[in-house]
Amino acid sequence: MGKVFVIGHKNPDTDSITAAISYAYLKKQLGMDAEAVRLGTVTGETAYALDYFGFEEPRLIQKAAPEVSKVILVDHNEKQQSVDDLDDVQVLEVVDHHRIANFETNYPLYYRAEPVGCTATILNKLYKENGVEVPKNIAGLMLSAIISDSLLFKSPTFTEEDRVAAEEMAVIAGVDTQEYGLAMLKAGANLNDKTLEELIVLDAKEFSIGAVKIEIAQVNAIDVNDVLNRQVDLEDLMRRVIAEKELDLFLFVVTDILNSDSVILVLGKEAERASAAFNVTLVNNVATLNGVVSRKKQIVPVLSSALK
Amino acid sequence: MGKVFVIGHKNPDTDSITAAISYAYLKKQLGMDAEAVRLGTVTGETAYALDYFGFEEPRLIQKAAPEVSKVILVDHNEKQQSVDDLDDVQVLEVVDHHRIANFETNYPLYYRAEPVGCTATILNKLYKENGVEVPKNIAGLMLSAIISDSLLFKSPTFTEEDRVAAEEMAVIAGVDTQEYGLAMLKAGANLNDKTLEELIVLDAKEFSIGAVKIEIAQVNAIDVNDVLNRQVDLEDLMRRVIAEKELDLFLFVVTDILNSDSVILVLGKEAERASAAFNVTLVNNVATLNGVVSRKKQIVPVLSSALK
Numbered sequence: 001m002g003k004v005f006v007i008g009h010k011n012p013d014t015d016s017i018t019a020a021i022s023y024a025y026l027k028k029q030l031g032m033d034a035e036a037v038r039l040g041t042v043t044g045e046t047a048y049a050l051d052y053f054g055f056e057e058p059r060l061i062q063k064a065a066p067e068v069s070k071v072i073l074v075d076h077n078e079k080q081q082s083v084d085d086l087d088d089v090q091v092l093e094v095v096d097h098h099r100i101a102n103f104e105t106n107y108p109l110y111y112r113a114e115p116v117g118c119t120a121t122i123l124n125k126l127y128k129e130n131g132v133e134v135p136k137n138i139a140g141l142m143l144s145a146i147i148s149d150s151l152l153f154k155s156p157t158f159t160e161e162d163r164v165a166a167e168e169m170a171v172i173a174g175v176d177t178q179e180y181g182l183a184m185l186k187a188g189a190n191l192n193d194k195t196l197e198e199l200i201v202l203d204a205k206e207f208s209i210g211a212v213k214i215e216i217a218q219v220n221a222i223d224v225n226d227v228l229n230r231q232v233d234l235e236d237l238m239r240r241v242i243a244e245k246e247l248d249l250f251l252f253v254v255t256d257i258l259n260s261d262s263v264i265l266v267l268g269k270e271a272e273r274a275s276a277a278f279n280v281t282l283v284n285n286v287a288t289l290n291g292v293v294s295r296k297k298q299i300v301p302v303l304s305s306a307l308k
Numbered sequence: 309m310g311k312v313f314v315i316g317h318k319n320p321d322t323d324s325i326t327a328a329i330s331y332a333y334l335k336k337q338l339g340m341d342a343e344a345v346r347l348g349t350v351t352g353e354t355a356y357a358l359d360y361f362g363f364e365e366p367r368l369i370q371k372a373a374p375e376v377s378k379v380i381l382v383d384h385n386e387k388q389q390s391v392d393d394l395d396d397v398q399v400l401e402v403v404d405h406h407r408i409a410n411f412e413t414n415y416p417l418y419y420r421a422e423p424v425g426c427t428a429t430i431l432n433k434l435y436k437e438n439g440v441e442v443p444k445n446i447a448g449l450m451l452s453a454i455i456s457d458s459l460l461f462k463s464p465t466f467t468e469e470d471r472v473a474a475e476e477m478a479v480i481a482g483v484d485t486q487e488y489g490l491a492m493l494k495a496g497a498n499l500n501d502k503t504l505e506e507l508i509v510l511d512a513k514e515f516s517i518g519a520v521k522i523e524i525a526q527v528n529a530i531d532v533n534d535v536l537n538r539q540v541d542l543e544d545l546m547r548r549v550i551a552e553k554e555l556d557l558f559l560f561v562v563t564d565i566l567n568s569d570s571v572i573l574v575l576g577k578e579a580e581r582a583s584a585a586f587n588v589t590l591v592n593n594v595a596t597l598n599g600v601v602s603r604k605k606q607i608v609p610v611l612s613s614a615l616k
């Protein structure tokens with residue numbers, strides 16, 4: 001059927017990059033001419049994982065067609081998070097762990113979503129179901145993804161199935177999960193060497209909730225003040241993005257990976273309804289969400305219910 | 309979590325009814341309080357299968373809430389084919405083999421779609437993955453579904469995976485597939501005792517392609533003239549449905565189960581574009597589509613490409 005791109009979401013995180021590599025490897029073993037590609041710059045955290053386990057970054061693409069006519073999506077399904085010309089190619093498969101929205105196909109497809117914390121956990125099952133062994137360095141990537149998505153197993157998105165997968169991957173990869181995991185997270189949480197322009201797109205996702213257009217950017221930090229010290233300039237930048245993309249709401253989420261809380265900076269005409277949804281009051285556009293670390297499980301559903 | 313409804317699509321066919329029963333049984337074995345329900349009258353074919361293997365019809369429901377707050381969808385995902393109050397409940401899982409469209413959730417879920425000919429083929433895998441044996445009478449239902457969806461293995465939707473599942477189910481159920489299958493199909497293809505009002509909703513599905521609103525009803529026949537003899541009255545009825553539902557196109561598909569062809573009766577303002585898409589000319593609103601038996605694989609994709 002010709003080459004197939006395996007694609008993670010825009011502003012890729014560690015799960016998106018490593019899932020593309022890990023699933024492309026599996027599909028190649030099964031006879032498909034699959035290539036992992038990426039839709040954006042890899043984070044410091046992901047670069048650490050790729051380097052540690054001996055991988056190059058996947059190739060950066062802007063469009064899928066005309067090089068390929070078929071794609072596989074991993075770690076996402078929403079069109080606005082995917083390759084720009086998604087409508088011009090056929091989606092053969094999706095492997096994901098998010099809600100389903102803004103996704104439509106003309107043809108039946110293989111779609112495998114499970115409500116687990118990480119795409120890698122599902123990929124581990126797919127390796128087993130297809131009778132393919134996970135190689136040592138791929139196991140390292142899959143472990144990295146689970147650590148990343150769960151903030152070292154602390155996120156409420158982290159399930160028993162993720163724990164089982166992480167333990168299996170750690171054995172195959174031969175690493176100490178806690179030691180390796182903290183080093184990897186710290187490599188991604190060093191925000192001082194990042195420009196605000198970089199921070200704002202690092203892990204940003206767009207959502208449409210009813211008629212409300214939202215962007216939620218999230219960064220991990222050892223010290224949230226690394227970001228808050230630059231609040232004035234950050235707000236200028238956020239307001240520019242709001243105007244350009246005609247957003248109704250922009251949440252910038254700074255997650256404290258050591259204390260498992262998040263500080264949110266909220267702008268846009270729906271800012272008050274958003275903060276009310278979390279039962280917090282914005283002071284100087286900022287509030288702390290205690291115990292909140294997961295955009296998917298603790299932020300998007302709350303906003304969905306409140307803004308629909 | 310309280311009771312969960314397992315729901316097939318409106319105007320249920322054999323796969324929808326039996327998948328609801330078969331998956332509810334599996335979920336009950338796994339500890340969920342699951343109940344198979346249905347959204348419409350069972351066909352003569354489905355009644356034959358239920359009776360043969362000793363099952364009652366699932367309970368008919370109009371709405372899911374407030375009796376349940378969570379549902380599992382089988383054999384469909386498009387909102388307009390599902391329970392009317394789908395937006396008021398949480399979709400926990402989907403097991404399906406159709407394209408994905410008009411489907412959206414707030415939360416991550418278990419979604420298992422595969423491009424195979426029948427939901428039962430996927431359910432057979434889920435029984436295995438969960439280590440639950442398929443009971444003899446459930447195997448009979450699952451075999452019935454594969455026979456129904458593939459017109460006794462003749463449809464282009466029928467895959468190698470469906471063949472394997474059908475063979476496994478036939479062994480467990482202890483029936484002669486060809487003999488049982490033809491008797492079951494004939495029980496559903498006796499159209500003379502059906503009113504036109506019954507025929508028109510028997511296996512009708514709505515689709516939205518871009519801004520074009522379409523209804524496609526399909527019936528199986530031993531003799532297509534059982535329907536065509538009543539064309540004038542059928543057209544009156546179709547025009548009434550077009551007006552009521554504000555359809556742009558209504559295809560009534562009569563599939564000859566012995567010769568594996570279909571006759572289409574086409575009304576609505578998009579009728580010419582629809583017939584052009586199939587490279588046929590409508591004579592008195594009617595045309596024959598040689599070798600076409602599958603709405604999903606041979607009709608919907610053709611219309612999707614042409615009308616988008």
